[in-house]
Amino acid sequence: MGDISSNGQHMDNVPLWIDNKPVQSETTFSVINSTSQKTVWTASSANVELAQAAVESASKAFQSWAHTHPTERRRIFFKAAELFRSRRDEIIDIMVQETNCSRQWAAGINMHMGVEFLEELASLATSACTALDPASSQLTAKGRLALVFKVPYGVVLGIAPWNAPFILAIRAVATPIICGNTAVLKASELSPKTHHIIGQVFRDAGLPPGVLNIVQHCREDAAEVINAMISHPAVRKINFTGSTAVGRIIAQQAGRHLKPVLLELGGKASCIVLEDADLIKAAKAVVMGGFLHHGQICMATERVIVMREVSEQFLKILKTEAEAFIAGNAVSTDGAKRTESLVEAAVEQGAHLEFGHAARLNASLQPTILSGVTKDMALFYTESFGPTISLTIVDTVDEAVSLANDSEYGLSASIFSQDIPKALKCAKRIETGACHINAMTIHDEPFLPHGGAKERTLQRHPKHEMAPDSTSNSLGGTVALVVSEKHGPFEVKEVQLNDMRPDEIVVRMVATGVCHTDVATSIGNRGPQLPAILGHEGSGVVEKVGSEVKHVVVGDHVLLSFNYCGNCTPCRRGNPAYCRHGYHLSFGGCRLDGSKPFSLNGVDINSTYFGQSSFAARSIVSGVCAVKVSPTVPLDILCCLGCGVQTGAGTVLNVLKPGIGASVAVFGVGSVGLAAIMAAARFTPATKVIAIDIVDSRLQLATELGATHTINSAGKDVVAMIKDITDGEGVDCALDATGNVAVIESMIAAAAKNGTVATVGGAPPGKFVNIEAAAWIGRNVSYVGSCQGSSFPQTV
Numbered sequence: 001m002g003d004i005s006s007n008g009q010h011m012d013n014v015p016l017w018i019d020n021k022p023v024q025s026e027t028t029f030s031v032i033n034s035t036s037q038k039t040v041w042t043a044s045s046a047n048v049e050l051a052q053a054a055v056e057s058a059s060k061a062f063q064s065w066a067h068t069h070p071t072e073r074r075r076i077f078f079k080a081a082e083l084f085r086s087r088r089d090e091i092i093d094i095m096v097q098e099t100n101c102s103r104q105w106a107a108g109i110n111m112h113m114g115v116e117f118l119e120e121l122a123s124l125a126t127s128a129c130t131a132l133d134p135a136s137s138q139l140t141a142k143g144r145l146a147l148v149f150k151v152p153y154g155v156v157l158g159i160a161p162w163n164a165p166f167i168l169a170i171r172a173v174a175t176p177i178i179c180g181n182t183a184v185l186k187a188s189e190l191s192p193k194t195h196h197i198i199g200q201v202f203r204d205a206g207l208p209p210g211v212l213n214i215v216q217h218c219r220e221d222a223a224e225v226i227n228a229m230i231s232h233p234a235v236r237k238i239n240f241t242g243s244t245a246v247g248r249i250i251a252q253q254a255g256r257h258l259k260p261v262l263l264e265l266g267g268k269a270s271c272i273v274l275e276d277a278d279l280i281k282a283a284k285a286v287v288m289g290g291f292l293h294h295g296q297i298c299m300a301t302e303r304v305i306v307m308r309e310v311s312e313q314f315l316k317i318l319k320t321e322a323e324a325f326i327a328g329n330a331v332s333t334d335g336a337k338r339t340e341s342l343v344e345a346a347v348e349q350g351a352h353l354e355f356g357h358a359a360r361l362n363a364s365l366q367p368t369i370l371s372g373v374t375k376d377m378a379l380f381y382t383e384s385f386g387p388t389i390s391l392t393i394v395d396t397v398d399e400a401v402s403l404a405n406d407s408e409y410g411l412s413a414s415i416f417s418q419d420i421p422k423a424l425k426c427a428k429r430i431e432t433g434a435c436h437i438n439a440m441t442i443h444d445e446p447f448l449p450h451g452g453a454k455e456r457t458l459q460r461h462p463k464h465e466m467a468p469d470s471t472s473n474s475l476g477g478t479v480a481l482v483v484s485e486k487h488g489p490f491e492v493k494e495v496q497l498n499d500m501r502p503d504e505i506v507v508r509m510v511a512t513g514v515c516h517t518d519v520a521t522s523i524g525n526r527g528p529q530l531p532a533i534l535g536h537e538g539s540g541v542v543e544k545v546g547s548e549v550k551h552v553v554v555g556d557h558v559l560l561s562f563n564y565c566g567n568c569t570p571c572r573r574g575n576p577a578y579c580r581h582g583y584h585l586s587f588g589g590c591r592l593d594g595s596k597p598f599s600l601n602g603v604d605i606n607s608t609y610f611g612q613s614s615f616a617a618r619s620i621v622s623g624v625c626a627v628k629v630s631p632t633v634p635l636d637i638l639c640c641l642g643c644g645v646q647t648g649a650g651t652v653l654n655v656l657k658p659g660i661g662a663s664v665a666v667f668g669v670g671s672v673g674l675a676a677i678m679a680a681a682r683f684t685p686a687t688k689v690i691a692i693d694i695v696d697s698r699l700q701l702a703t704e705l706g707a708t709h710t711i712n713s714a715g716k717d718v719v720a721m722i723k724d725i726t727d728g729e730g731v732d733c734a735l736d737a738t739g740n741v742a743v744i745e746s747m748i749a750a751a752a753k754n755g756t757v758a759t760v761g762g763a764p765p766g767k768f769v770n771i772e773a774a775a776w777i778g779r780n781v782s783y784v785g786s787c788q789g790s791s792f793p794q795t796v
Contacts, residue, residue, distance in 0.1 A: 381734045667692045
């Protein structure tokens with residue numbers, strides 16, 4: 001039998017997908033359209049041996065895939081998203097034929113959200129999937145640095161359902177894969193072709209063989225095949241979306257083998273309509289949330305709790321909206337029968353049918369609205385998974401909340417009120433994973449964790465598979481290193497991001513350097529008042545963009561440099577490093593208007609350090625700080641360019657500018673000094689590059705990076721040694737990166753006539769450099785201070 005081809009030709013039998021190849025089995029089963037009751041195609045049915053072969057293929061592929069660079073994974077995911085879009089109509093047709101859904105459902109929720117989810121994962125590849133977890137790495141009580149590394153699990157078994165076959169299958173396997181895991185997708189027997197084509201497209205996008213394998217099986221073999229995969233030693237984690245009954249079995253099997261499992265088992269979402277609600281808006285949302293896709297959605301609205309004083313008017317509007325809605329068809333006749341029996345039983349027990357009827361036509365049910373559904377009726381607690389809404393009238397908000405929480409489900413809920421503070425207060429009392437204000441219960445975003453509360457959900461679908469939980473669920477919260485007092489420790493604390501301005505961006509930090517300036521600030525020598533969030537050598541991925549920022553977009557990789565106003569005379573002349581407001585923007589702790597982008601425990605905290613405060617997992621950053629960089633270059637390597645490298649190298653290239661045959665001396669060869677050594681040796685015509693330090697290992701590294709001479713200055717006459725190297729002339733160009741007054745004075749004394757010396761290391765406040773005025777005039781030495789290497793990185 002043939003493969004599904006890119007020109008739209010369909011196979012008669014849907015094969016398994018192992019090692020990027022179609023695999024036929026001896027046994028097949030039929031896929032039947034519930035409306036026509038005709039077989040649309042058959043599908044190969046995996047036995048235990050084939051299922052194990054898929055796992056072993058994934059295990060073999062894991063050995064190399066786990067070490068693939070995140071940028072390569074991102075490239076594949078973006079290509080896959082592009083290919084899915086190009087085959088959109090073909091995949092929609094397949095979904096409609098297999099699951100009997102509407103084209104609206106297949107195109108909107110499934111294709112659109114599925115592709116967006118892929119692109120969101122791709123944009124996070126180099127941030128969420130980097131090995132080192134800086135937010136969890138801390139100093140121990142004994143002063144040792146404990147580093148926490150995130151590593152892939154191994155083979156992840158994803159079990160996806162039929163009701164949203166594309167998006168839920170993508171979610172089940174793409175998240176583990178982007179983070180270095182390999183995956184086996186257990187496809188639904190009701191939507192095997194939709195699931196199969198996912199494997200094809202990923203292969204065409206460049207995913208190596210074995211990284212994604214796909215198997216389906218007939219219903220009779222489910223227990224045997226799934227148990228064989230769960231028990232396989234190579235399977236390290238399982239995620240399942242489906243019914244509660246099957247989910248309990250999956251959890252039991254996983255527990256026997258001590259394997260983590262992520263379960264999303266359904267819901268019975270409640271919508272509360274308060275007395276001040278926009279009733280028309282609420283009714284439209286309830287009908288859409290309750291009847292969309294024939295109610296076959298885990299977040300579907302099944303309970304509506306309405307305040308008595310507006311109940312009569314609301315029910316009238318609700319019926320009008322329901323009359324105009326087409327609910328579609330169930331995926332199977334069995335599913336429609338189950339919903340039908342729940343409604344009929346409730347009516348027989350005394351519930352009143354306000355709209356519709358329980359009679360079924362094959363796999364189609366008319367939407368129904370019932371009142372008087374009580375706790376002794378099965379429909380009150382059981383997820384109907386059909387187009388049913390149970391309406392309950394209450395007198396108080398407390399009663400409404402209590403009723404909404406009287407359920408073992410806790411996936412989604414909604415509240416309608418024009419008093420937003422009151423609605424938010426009510427939402428916090430509802431025991432559910434998500435609560436929507438003035439919107440329907442069916443809503444999901446690719447950039448948010450998805451899951452519920454209570455026993456129907458175990459863990460949440462996170463942005464990445466490295467850790468079971470997400471550290472921040474919205475723009476509002478993140479973690480940061482906060483220094484609270486002079487000489488105090490850097491402590492990991494939860495902080496709040498305040499409003500982002502139009503000229504700012506939100507950056508998810510991937511890496512940040514630690515500079516001497518950060519240390520000097522933490523001990524109170526300079527900078528903002530404490531407590532504060534420091535860090536000024538950040539790099540990361542853009543997460544949000546203000547309306548006035550035009551040079552970067554969401555998903556861009558950025559290197560963060562210093563902040564400047566852009567309006568003062570130095571800025572207009574192309575010298576932003578000497579911005580008139582530069583000190584305030586770097587060390588003031590707040591924006592020019594006095595506001596602060598972070599708060600701690602409800603109190604604003606100093607957090608505009610160099611415009612970025614990169615010691616935070618996510619930070620609000622001044623747009624001018626961001627320099628767009630190639631996504632192919634690791635961000636953990638780039639981060640130090642934003643201060644240390646540009647200061648050292650920039651001072652050599654932009655300020656000292658050594659001429660042909662010049663000599664260059666660098667005092668202090670930490671990161672800034674080494675950058676100066678490299679720049680002088682590689683990018684100038686200088687012939688002598690002298691490194692001065694008191695640490696031999698640094699001097700050895702300086703030699704490797706281009707220094708022609710080294711001096712360990714401990715107890716030595718540095719000036720005499722430099723003059724020996726320069727034939728008694730002194731050095732033509734020199735840079736001090738120490739900030740030590742005695743060293744600066746030695747640098748000046750070692751300068752040749754007509755030489756230029758620069759200070760980049762900040763001396764403590766109140767320290768002064770002594771210069772002999774008479775000698776200074778005769779030597780014509782230029783002594784300058786250099787900030788940020790006099791660079792303008794945004795123009796590079």
